[in-house]
Amino acid sequence: MPPPDYSMRRRLLWSLLVSMLVVLGSLGFFSKWVAQEETEEIFSARLATSSRVLEALLARQLEKATLASPIVIELPEEIGADTGDKPNASGHPYENKIAFQVWSVEGVLLARSSSAPSERLGPLEPGFHEHRADSALWKVFALRSGGVWILAAEKDEVQQEMIEEITLSIISPLILGGLALLVVVNLIALRAVRPVEALARSIANRDPASLQPISLSGIPVELLPVINELNALLGRVEEAFSREQRLMDSAAHELRTPISAVHLHIQNALNAPHGHEKNESLQQALEASRRAAKMAEQLLVYSRVSASAGMEVKSLVALDVVCRDLIEVLRPVLQSHQQRVDIVGEGQAFVFAERTKLERLVRNLLENAAQYGEKPGVIGLSLALDDGKVVLSVANDGTAIPDEEKSRIFIPYYRILGHSTFGSGLGLSIVQEIVSQMSGSVRVEDKTPGRGARFVVTLPAAPSHG
Amino acid sequence: MIAAGLELALTRVHYHVSRVSSGLSAQSALAAGHYDLVILDLGLPGMDGYQVLESMRKAGSLVSVLILSARDALKDRVRGLDLGADDYLTKPFELDELLARVRVLERRRSQQASNSLTIGDLQLNIDSPEVSWKGRSIDLPRREWMLLKLLMQNPQRVCSRQHIQDALYGWGEGCESNAIDVHVHHLRRKITPDVVLTVRGLGYRLGVNS
Numbered sequence: 218m219p220p221p222d223y224s225m226r227r228r229l230l231w232s233l234l235v236s237m238l239v240v241l242g243s244l245g246f247f248s249k250w251v252a253q254e255e256t257e258e259i260f261s262a263r264l265a266t267s268s269r270v271l272e273a274l275l276a277r278q279l280e281k282a283t284l285a286s287p288i289v290i291e292l293p294e295e296i297g298a299d300t301g302d303k304p305n306a307s308g309h310p311y312e313n314k315i316a317f318q319v320w321s322v323e324g325v326l327l328a329r330s331s332s333a334p335s336e337r338l339g340p341l342e343p344g345f346h347e348h349r350a351d352s353a354l355w356k357v358f359a360l361r362s363g364g365v366w367i368l369a370a371e372k373d374e375v376q377q378e379m380i381e382e383i384t385l386s387i388i389s390p391l392i393l394g395g396l397a398l399l400v401v402v403n404l405i406a407l408r409a410v411r412p413v414e415a416l417a418r419s420i421a422n423r424d425p426a427s428l429q430p431i432s433l434s435g436i437p438v439e440l441l442p443v444i445n446e447l448n449a450l451l452g453r454v455e456e457a458f459s460r461e462q463r464l465m466d467s468a469a470h471e472l473r474t475p476i477s478a479v480h481l482h483i484q485n486a487l488n489a490p491h492g493h494e495k496n497e498s499l500q501q502a503l504e505a506s507r508r509a510a511k512m513a514e515q516l517l518v519y520s521r522v523s524a525s526a527g528m529e530v531k532s533l534v535a536l537d538v539v540c541r542d543l544i545e546v547l548r549p550v551l552q553s554h555q556q557r558v559d560i561v562g563e564g565q566a567f568v569f570a571e572r573t574k575l576e577r578l579v580r581n582l583l584e585n586a587a588q589y590g591e592k593p594g595v596i597g598l599s600l601a602l603d604d605g606k607v608v609l610s611v612a613n614d615g616t617a618i619p620d621e622e623k624s625r626i627f628i629p630y631y632r633i634l635g636h637s638t639f640g641s642g643l644g645l646s647i648v649q650e651i652v653s654q655m656s657g658s659v660r661v662e663d664k665t666p667g668r669g670a671r672f673v674v675t676l677p678a679a680p681s682h683g
Numbered sequence: 684m685i686a687a688g689l690e691l692a693l694t695r696v697h698y699h700v701s702r703v704s705s706g707l708s709a710q711s712a713l714a715a716g717h718y719d720l721v722i723l724d725l726g727l728p729g730m731d732g733y734q735v736l737e738s739m740r741k742a743g744s745l746v747s748v749l750i751l752s753a754r755d756a757l758k759d760r761v762r763g764l765d766l767g768a769d770d771y772l773t774k775p776f777e778l779d780e781l782l783a784r785v786r787v788l789e790r791r792r793s794q795q796a797s798n799s800l801t802i803g804d805l806q807l808n809i810d811s812p813e814v815s816w817k818g819r820s821i822d823l824p825r826r827e828w829m830l831l832k833l834l835m836q837n838p839q840r841v842c843s844r845q846h847i848q849d850a851l852y853g854w855g856e857g858c859e860s861n862a863i864d865v866h867v868h869h870l871r872r873k874i875t876p877d878v879v880l881t882v883r884g885l886g887y888r889l890g891v892n893s
Binding site for chain 1: 684685688689753777779
């Protein structure tokens with residue numbers, strides 16, 4: 218299954234949000250742990266100190282005293298209820314959350330602060346304890362002094378509140394900053410995808426027939442490869458289009474001449490005063506219509522060969538056999554020209570290709586050599602294996618092709634000036650198209666300097682054949 | 684392929700045609716003979732039609748030129764006409780239209796208002812091989828018809844023997860030394876003895892006055 222499409226901006230925001238939650242969560246957890254540790258140290262030390270102060274001030278006296286009821290040390294009314302948190306001249310409401318008790322070893326409560334419950338704040342064992350009394354959790358320090366126990370305690374909620382506030386004071390700016398960051402990143406992302414949208418718009422608003430390259434200014438370099446590739450593609454499409462257009466123009470042009478000739482000769486036949494003149498004109502009309510048919514045929518071959526690129530049904534083909542078969546097929550033509558074909562280089566040469574295309578390639582090369590070669594004359598065909606490549610060459614005697622024409626003769630309908638020989642104008646273009654589809658190459662050279670022509674086709678040899 | 688058919692069709696309507704198959708031989712033919720019209724294909728081997736036209740006009744030639752080409756693009760037509768062609772016809776074409784255009788150019792050359800040339804009782808239509816004298820229709824062979832047409836197109840002028848020979852016989856086409864005298868003799872016999880006057884030492888001129 219292909220991966221689903223997604224929005225770059227949303228993905229960016231979501232990943233930012235998740236990573237922020239992870240980072241802030243761990244930070245909060247760590248801050249809380251640090252606050253816990255630190256306050257624990259301070260609170261414990263304070264409880265212990267308070268116990269010792271109490272011991273020094275009143276524990277010894279209480280030990281000896283005989284009391285009807287425990288002494289209660291009152292807090293001034295002015296400090297307010299323990300729910301407030303504003304200090305005043307008398308003290309602080311939080312004092313309600315700090316308490317102490319003095320117990321005799323026998324378990325009699327001797328004294329307590331008014332903030333302390335009458336039940337015991339904690340076990341009578343030395344050291345720190347956490348104890349629930351009067352429905353509150355207390356942190357307690359117990360200290361034995363002679364015959365009494367001094368319990369100094371503080372409500373746990375005080376410490377918890379402190380921890381929370383410390384943690385919150387650390388984490389809340391981070392959360393706010395994170396939210397602000399999300400908004401900013403969103404804006405940046407919106408801005409960042411704007412060139413992509415501009416590109417999409419510029420493609421959407423194009424004239425469908427236009428193959429002009431896309432030109433946008435102020436493009437981020439990350440988008441340039443996309444645009445460059447797109448423009449390169451458009452360029453290739455345009456090139457293919459205009460090649461097609463040129464071909465169609467040339468084809469129309471080339472076909473008009475034989476068609477006009479058919480027309481003209483038939484009109485002459487109609488106007489002919491005598492039977493033999495009529496026949497002569499009809500004969501010429503027939504000849505012209507044969508040419509038109511041959512040109513149409515070659516045009517069809519060319520367009521079929523071009524259109525079937527990449528869709529061949531390939532098989533292992535013996536090129537030497539194909540050559541021999543075609544020489545047989547063309548024998549009547551060659552005999553009428555008093556030409557023969559000499560084959561050089563016996564041996565097998567296998568090519569992985571579509572047989573019909575290979576046959577067309579060899580046929581066109583032989584027909585070309587027969588047409589432009591000397592009559593009578595000899596056409597030389599050689600087949601060789603060279604470094605994983607099959608080299609096929611077809612040579613004829615006759616006029617050499619001028620150097621400046623050598624690359625142009627493969628252009629559709631290009632004809633060498635001074636040559637009035639009739640050809641379809643596509644034979645060598647078909648050769649070149651087939652060769653390039655087979656990842657091979659074709660070139661033309663003089664057979665001997667200044668004389669004749671040799672077409673050399675190089676094709677990749679089939680990798681292995683048993 | 685087309686040229687042979689055109690030559691036949693033009694010859695049938697009594698034009699004298701020299702057919703050449705390359706730009707260079709066209710130039711030699713134009714240099715050597717006298718022509719009234721060139722039908723020029725652009726896709727010539729050796730030297731293309733534009734070059735032939737350009738060099739003709741550069742050399743000062745005023746011969747009428749009709750381009751007959753498969754190139755039908757506007758730029759090709761404009762280029763041909765601007766290089767000095769008098770007309771441009773694209774393939775495929777109708778033979779009758781081509782012949783009509785050839786007559787247009789011929790009329791323009793000889794400053795005729797219509798296809799019909801009438802001088803006195805003598806009448807000749809350049810689109811038909813018939814000639815009439817005093818309402819009587821006379822059938823003339825090609826060269827006699829051509830000679831009469833030449834004299835009628837130049838009614839007040841003396842045509843030299845050389846001019847007549849060029850008009851009746853093509854480049855490289857042999858002509859007996861007395862051939863023109865024979866044609867003149869035939870015209871006088873078939874129409875009237877005064878139809879052609881001999882201007883001694885100069886040539887011939889039409890003997891009929893309007």
